[in-house]
Amino acid sequence: MGRVEGLEEVSLKPNLSHFTCRNNQLAFLGLQQDGFEDQVLEARRQYGAHRIGVLIGTSTAGILETEHAYQQKNPDTGRLPASFVPRGRYTQDAFSVAHFVRAYLEITGPAVVISTACSSSAKVFATASRYIEAGLCEAVVVGGVDSLCLTTLYGFSALQLTAPGPCRPCDASREGLTLGEAAAFVLLEKSPRNGNRQATALLGYGESSDAYHMSHPHPTGRGALLSMQASLESSNLSVSDIDFIHLHGTATVANDQTEDRAVSTMFQNKTPCSSTKGWTGHTLGAAGAVEVVLGDLCLQQGFLPGCLNTSTVDPTFSSQILLENQERTIHYIMSNFFGFGGNNCTLILGRH
């Protein structure tokens, strides 16, 4: 399990202390990385706080607080601790993470939380680009935040989807996913500010539903195919333009097999692909934003990551799975995200 050390010790700003929970502590740490806040501040000066939106993906928000509150119920009355009750809105509630981010960054534009399990923070990019295209915002703080909680730990374990050790995406003997936790944020803007022509662009997106099963992917990946096709259409690119496919690749038996079928149907084994879940674990609702950030780094640095921990690719797979890292210039990345409920999203990233 990929756990962020010392997270419990992080103190939010005193005026926002009512938001304190593992999920918002993780969001707070994430917002402080890599000069992100400075970029938001500059965008705020340029566009005005009301022209910037906040769209965050999370699957469980601060539900850990509620799990603890239930463990501390009053045995006589059955009531939750009085100290927790008024904090539910700021911690457990699904919207709490966007509420926190909006308050912390002092942004006043539209804000929503999208919660579609493991595609949550991929879909916020699609919604954000629609907000911008519809003229609602000049820029959107897009992000994904999911933190470890008992519900997902016990839940994935009950579904027999967790690996005993670090996950091995696409491996012949893969045994399941490794849970991780993460916060990742991106400032999505209509056009690069300050003439930054090197900025990575969201060139297109595709979304679809499997309409098949709540927790199993469709065996031939029909929803995944629809989502990938839609992403190419929306970015005006063709299969041959894509340099690298960033797989959802959770390392569960079913996900990787289905995704391989869909990818090989579409790409005919010609395009290198890999999953970065071996590096990060599966950060669930945060995976979208995390992997967009990784994709940005790959584009900026000319880097194709191999599947970490994977030694032998599943012999039944037909797509071109990378085991070793490669260094070369790439222009277009396709990133896949699939969630419970058969909820699929594909993003296309590229360099201007």
Add this chain to the structure above:
Amino acid sequence: MEIFVHGVGVLGPGIENWDSCRNLFKEQRLYDNSVTPDPMPSILPANERRRSSEIVRWSLEVAQEAVHNSQLSPKDMAPVFASSGGEVGILHKICQSLASPVPIVSPTLFHQSVHNAAAGYWSIASGSQRPSTSLACYDSSFGGGLLEAATLLAAAQEKFVLFAAYDIPAPFPLNETRPLIAPFALAFVLGKQALPMSVSWLDITLLSEPMSKAPTTMTQPSLESLRLGNPAARGLPLLQAIANNLSTSVYLDFLDNLQFRIDHQPCRPSPD
């Protein structure tokens, strides 16, 4: 953003469906909330209906009604499901179980616990493979869903959106953190173009200036309590405008500092 309403579904205490809601508004009857429905949407297969959560049944019931009234195929609609609390009943069961001496989460409860469970069951039951979004925005969840629906029509290739907003009170003791007055759900089938069955034309504007207008409220105190007591019921003033064929503007607060102005025009005269 200009959109058309092709179909409506609604469910709440004393409100069995869109017809009963329309009659309530048209006849200006006293709102009687004594009977709370127990929906069993026929679109769910019988085995799923039995084990489905209460909120799945509420949301699918209104979605199914709106689709039926639109006479369009659900397969052509992108679902937007908006709920503040989502699967509160399942969350309660899981937290109870995790607090027991032998903590456990059943596989079924786990996949039922995601915020997009209702939307997932809808896409399976309706066969729609269109993009499906599930979102939450606390008291503004109705507005957040409306915004998602409108931008899907304005800035994506979607022809039709099925927008459902729904919330139910959580079981004790979870309800103490978020006391909702009653369950409520509504759904609209929305599209870009006028069709023979279209009921209303809407023009949705997000006002980012400081709020100058008071939000549109309900005249009857019991309906106003419902509007304020359930995030999905923030849609009641719009339902009222549609029911009464009013050419009017509905004002809807969004988050703590924004507001929607929804200009409403009926597409056809009242049948009576």
